Amino acid sequence: MQEIRETFFDLLKSSPKPILADGAMGTVLHSHGVGFNQCFDELNLTNPALVGETHRAYIEAGSQIIYANTFSANRYKLADHGLEDKVAEINKAGVELARRVVAASFRSVLVAGDVGPLGVRLAPYGRVQIEDAKAAFTEQIAALCEAGVDLLVIETFGDLYEIREAVIAAREFCDMPIVASATFTQDDRTVLGDTPAKVAQALHKAGADIIGANCSGGPAQLFRILGQMKQAVPDTRFVVKPNAGWPEQIGGRVMYSAGPDYFGEYTQSFVNLGVSILGGCCGTTPEHIAQMRIALDREVSPVSQENLQIQIPSLDIDQIVPEQPTQLAQKFAAGEFVISVEMDPPRGLAPHKIIAGASTLKEAGADVINVADSPRASMRMSPWAVCELIQRDVGIETTLHFPTRGRNLLRVQGDLLASHALGIRNVFVVMGDPTSIGDYPEAMDDYDLVPSGLMKLIAQRFNQGVDHAGSDIGQPTSFFVGCALNLMPKNQEREIKVLRRKIANGANFALTQPVYKPEKALKFLKHYEDQFGKLEIPLLVGILPLYGTRHAAFLHNEVPGIVIPGEIRQRIERAGDNAPKEGVRIASELAEEIKEWGQGIYIMPAFGRYDLAVEIVDAVKK
Structure with missing residues (x-):
């Protein structure tokens, strides 16, 4: 094994450019009809021709390292398919198959033994003890080494505890070259919250020869993460294998947005960063690798260490790179007309109806729920x-209504952390309805913060990485904060004063009360502009489709801030049984007027009639 190790590192030293590895195995196998519920590793035994053809395609695309089809061939993951007794057989078959394909290619290509996560949670966060996990890794690694791999790749780990144990197991068992690679979430941390710098330091200390990142998002994210890793451990070698972007569910299929040309263009950036091994992960194909090969084969000027220091982001190793803005924020910034629809949570346990409604709204073209x-x-x-649930199952961004009423300062902050942990970034801060009007009039109605105070807490404390008391919360949050606005208030000066305070405290956008008289709303905005200039934040203007005569009368007479002109109420009354359809027509007409001056609309369908909201969305999208 010492000879194998020396040969591998001689290759690294002699190559002026990164060694090109392969791309995704599972993506290609799935494209040939292998279901995600099947055991990909078992194909080494049951369909070696398909696996071999995938290896051959990557070699012909220019790969210098191919990963044996053994990513999930450990006793825990194989047990899900009743194959836990075939660990050695499946791993050896995977390596031998890759070896045969390499021999047939007449090219100098290395075969890596691929070791992935066990698929179980390790103590202290799960039931599997460290010694049991170590034994499972050793069992797989032993089979791979016996089969004759050139190096071991330990990849796609989101748990620093687990990948460290895998590296230690490999180092204790053999002197094989070890490549260790972690995966990161969209906030540039592992699923357990570890930074790229911490991961790099831990893997280097555990004995990995080459460290880095794979899977995660696309090339841009992994370039950023590799920069932080290099800052933390500058005197080691690095590997990077990005996904072809973040996966999306489209028509029941998993799709990736980053194409081969994009990977080819990004190759030079990774060369300049000084990586030793470069390839692709989920969503990448032989076409991606071929474009990277073309880019690597171009004449590239040597990159000096001095130049590398300039090109790597100047970051403290514990500094967190901010997340990308929310989709809502990006749409506002791009000047798009945004369509938001309000949905009420279910009264019971079953969320099926609201999920179905959100799916329909997304298909119609709504931007946010x-x-x-x-x-x-x-x-x-x-x-x-x-x-x-909506973000996970439907794939559309949401905005969380966050009332201050009924929450003390402890609960406010705990609830914000919970929201962020669930991936919720758009937050609409309001006072909330008094309990006296609801199901439990005797319930506590106290609060420690008014809405403008909560906006300040979010924007000036949480988004800066500290809580109300100034204590560190681990990393800054990335909330995009909305506030309420009445465009037709009885007291304009008071409404403007409150709005100014909300903006100063950090409000990023506003949701307005339903507007039935656009001309009056425009007068309010003109009055604001005359005093302070154009409104600094985008508006989602409220649209509440009327459902019938009684509904219109209730809103006009009993809901503060809503004024419905007589002519609109008369239209609803004349419509009779067709009032809901007339309400949609009125709402669509209002939306067309609002397009001239608002940044979007905020549809509030009454009585859960999301089908009517869909009709409005359709009309706006025409």
Whole structure:
């Protein structure tokens, strides 16, 4: 093994450019009809021709290292398919198959033994003890080494504890070259919250020869992460294998957005960063690798260490790179007309209807779903759960309504952390309805913060990485904060004063009360502009489709801030049984007017009639 080790590092030293590895195995196998519920590793035994053809395609594309099809061939993951007794057989078959393909290619290509996570949680966060995990890794590594791999690749780990044990197991068992690679979430941390710098330091200390990142997002994210790793451990070698972007569910299929040309263009950036091994992960194909090969084969000027220091982001190793803005923020910045729809959480346990409604709204073209919190002080499912379900199952961004009423300072901060942990970034801060009007009039109605104070807490404390008391919360949050606005208030000066305070405290956008008289709303905005200049934040203007005569009368007479002109109420009355359809027509007309001056609309369908909201979305999208 010492000879193998020396040969590998001689190759690294003699190569002026990164060694090109392969791309995704699972993506290609799946494209040939292998279901995600099948055991990909078992194909080494049951369909070696398909696996071999995938290896051959990557070699012909220019790969100098191919990963044996053994990523999940450990006793825990194989047990899910009743194959736990075939660990050695499957791993050896994977290596031998890769060896045969390399021999047939008549090219100098290395074969890596691929070791992935066990698929179980290790103590102290799970039931599997460290010694049991170590034994499982050793069992797989022993089979790979016996089969004759050139190096070991330990990749796609999100748990620093687990990948460290895998590296230690490999180092204790053999002197084989070890490549260790972690995966990161969208906030540039592992699933357990570790920074790239901490991961790099831990893997280097554990004995990995080459460290880095794979999977995660696309090339841009991994370039950023590798920069932090290099700052933390500058005197080691690095590997990078990015996904072809973040996966999306489209028509029941998993799709990736980054194409081969994009990977080819990014190759030079990784060369300049000084990586030793370069390849692709989920979503990448032989076409991606071929474009990277073309880019590597171009004449590239040597990059001096001095130049590398300039090109690597100047970051303290514990500094966190901010997340990308939310999709809502990006749409506002791009000047797009945004369509948001409000949905109420279910009263019981079943979220199926709201998920179905959100799916339909997304298909129609809605940009974001607003999830209310206990509207009219009625008992409903927590909106954080609903937001998370919609974002996960439907794939559309949400905005969480976050009332201050009924929350003390401890609960406010805890709930914010919970929201962020669930991936919720858009937060609409409001006072909330008094409990006296709802299901539990005797319930506590106190609060420690008014909405403008909560906006200040979020924007000037949490988004800076500290809590209300100034204590570190681990990393800055990345909330995009919305505030409420009445465009037709009885007291304009007071409404403007409150709005100015909200903006100063950190409000990023505003949701308005329903507007039925656009010309009056424009007068309010003109009055604001005359005093302070054009409104600094984008507006999502409220659209509440009327459902019938009684509904219109209730809103006009009993809901503060809503004024419905007589002619609109008359239209609803004349429509009779067709009032809901007339309400949609009126709402669509209003939306067209708002397009001239608003940054979007905020549809509030009454009585859960999301089908009517869809009609409005359709009309706006025409």
